[in-house]
């Protein structure tokens with residue numbers, strides 16, 4: 001019989017923070033330094049300078065463990081970091097890093113910890129012959145904000161790439177499959193030789209870069225290898241030796257050392273800020289992207305990983321300030337929570353099979369009502385669902401009306417545009433309009449019928465805005481001095497910008513998604529960044545490996561495995577809002593991720609024939625997961641699959657959206673509408689989820705140099721940039737119309753534009769939405785664009801119309817819905 005896939009839970013835990021005090025070194029002793037710090041027990045370190053003046057700083061600091069100078073690294077490893085490091089063999093990502101001022105003992109500590117941990121990992125592997133393991137090694141350093149591969153003599157900086165599934169990825173980093181202990185030692189020596197080291201007055205061999213050594217461990221049960229239902233555990237452990245903070249005056253650095261010191265301090269400052277913000281509970285924007293170090297470390301700092309930080313200290317009085325800084329960092333770090341999961345990778349076949357089984361089960365249950373005992377419950381549920389369906393049907397009718405109204409307005413508007421074009425060129429146009437684009441690229445036929453597509457869906461403001469801008473892209477008379485046209489197309493633009501969906505877009509989008517499937521290797525997984533197949537390898541070098549430690553028991557058995565590729569994943573979307581039906585639908589959207597792999601069969605196999613079936617199905621899935629969760633860990637599962645409310649996620653997601661808008665050159669009008677409409681109500685979660693997925697997809701396509709489809713248009717990074725440029729030009733035309741002279745002056749002032757500067761309107765619109773990190777600017781940009789497009793007059797109805805493709809009538813009315821499937825991708 002086939003194994004049932006467990007739905008493991010995520011485990012939230014605080015970062016483990018250890019403090020290691022080194023003894024005074026020879027130089028410090030020679031300089032008659034006093035040791036001002038003392039570990040008074042296993043968890044507390046005390047500042048003992050009796051001469052110190054009254055200070056605001058505390059004298060005692062407590063952590064998970066503190067270690068005195070004479071304490072060996074082995075002990076720091078054994079009772080602190082070992083358990084975390086060994087999580088990797090159970091499919092849980094983990095990181096151990098050393099933080100502290102220069103010469104405080106980071107490299108000393110991390111080199112020992114790395115070797116002990118790898119020895120134990122080897123040991124575990126040899127004790128578990130029933131599983132086939134593969135261990136890969138990679139090492140990079142971040143030197144002066146450039147990333148270098150420590151396993152390659154080629155000094156070319158490596159690039160960071162944002163991968164929608166894997167997060168931030170270092171491109172083209174060498175990945176060595178570890179053979180044995182000697183191989184590991186060889187690689188470690190290579191890293192040591194390659195790493196940037198320099199002499200400062202505080203440390204003869206001061207590390208001038210942040211070093212990250214990564215081991216990626218994969219394992220599969222031999223019994224199931226090459227079988228359809230094989231699953232793989234895959235996780236990485238990072239050993240991170242940070243460069244040390246330093247004062248230029250103390251390190252006596254100059255020239256190259258000084259420059260290095262500046263880079264080191266800057267990136268550590270960003271790390272400190274990130275940790276400080278995370279310690280306060282992840283509200284607001286967390287600036288992970290401000291340095292390469294924090295981008296790479298993002299998962300260890302609050303993401304899907306277990307993390308230990310070893311803060312190293314010098315006891316010397318002369319270093320008291322830096323020591324205090326380190327302790328403050330450590331105090332914040334101990335408040336940071338991470339949420340590690342078991343990372344399970346399923347083969348495509350196994351995944352498909354499981355989903356088909358699940359689908360069949362749900363259908364059977366719906367067709368044959370449950371046992372008499374639960375009939376009553378069932379009837380209640382059905383009644384409830386019926387009521388919900390009726391309510392939604394009403395909403396659909398209402399939305400249809402709004403859509404039809406928008407459609408007729410759009411048609412009027414298009415007629416007006418054609419008329420306008422015809423009168424300009426002197427040639428009458430009926431129905432079709434050939435649209436010349438600014439870049440001189442191939443013109444496009446603008447067909448009213450196509451534009452009014454609206455059979456089932458509605459477009460996002462983005463698509464409509466673009467349609468309008470395109471239809472006017474021959475208007476280059478944007479200079480402030482040029483006379484304005486007597487008609488004001490912007491009026492229509494403002495009204496129409498809210499409308500309608502191109503149904504074809506969904507189809508094309510879907511097709512693209514299908515095209516996205518990556519090449520698979522024999523284990524059914526994608527190739528890694530180097531194009532190497534990620535394959536199982538058995539381990540055959542028992543005799544060469546030192547260390548005999550026993551693996552920790554029961555590590556993470558109650559974790560939630562979340563996919564990076566085809567992992568078992570239940571929908572990421574928040575299900576908690578009142579629009580639960582919509583949420584349910586979204587869980588069936590098409591995506592190329594693991595989530596998609598789950599969803600596709602539902603749609604493609606046509607197992608869902610009515611909304612009731614569908615809703616029940618999803619509900620059942622959620623319930624099933626809830627059961628597993630209860631069995632394993634009292635109810636956390638609910639949160640994992642999003643049954644709770646948005647839980648403060650809103651701010652984080654909104655920040656992500658702001659950033660993605662900028663990256664993907666999303667229409668300013670779209671941004672404004674979205675920003676002003678969705679302020680974090682419970683019911684907004686679905687829209688936010690939809691927007692995020694759409695943007696992530698678009699960004700992903702762009703970053704691969706591919707096209708994305710948006711409302712039926714093929715977009716590339718370049719074309720989206722151009723569209724945005726055209727939109728800015730259009731908006732610049734409205735500045736004079738919408739704002740009085742006084743208002744304009746005020747706005748120019750706000751955006752730092754000289755009142756008498758040339759083309760100031762264009763300057764202004766170029767400033768709008770130009771800095772997603774500056775929330776004041778975001779708010780003001782939204783305000784200005786809203787006024788330009790008269791958003792305020794459009795009312796709340798817009799919210800419901802905003803890209804609302806998840807209530808396709810044909811689906812809800814029970815028709816077997818082709819268009820439903822087509823409309824789904826806009827959810828992602």
Ligand SMILES: Nc1ncnc2c1ncn2[C@@H]1O[C@H](COP(=O)(O)OP(=O)(O)OP(=O)(O)O)[C@@H](O)[C@H]1O
Pocket residue numbers: 021022023025069100101102103104105106107108109203205206207208242243244245312
């Ligand atoms: N706990 C310790 N016990 C004994 N010696 C130590 C200890 N920690 C560090 N040292 C010694 O102190 C010196 C500096 O240590 P190390 O190079 O590890 O510091 P670091 O924090 O990595 O410095 P940098 O940031 O400049 O690279 C080394 O000679 C090391 O052997």
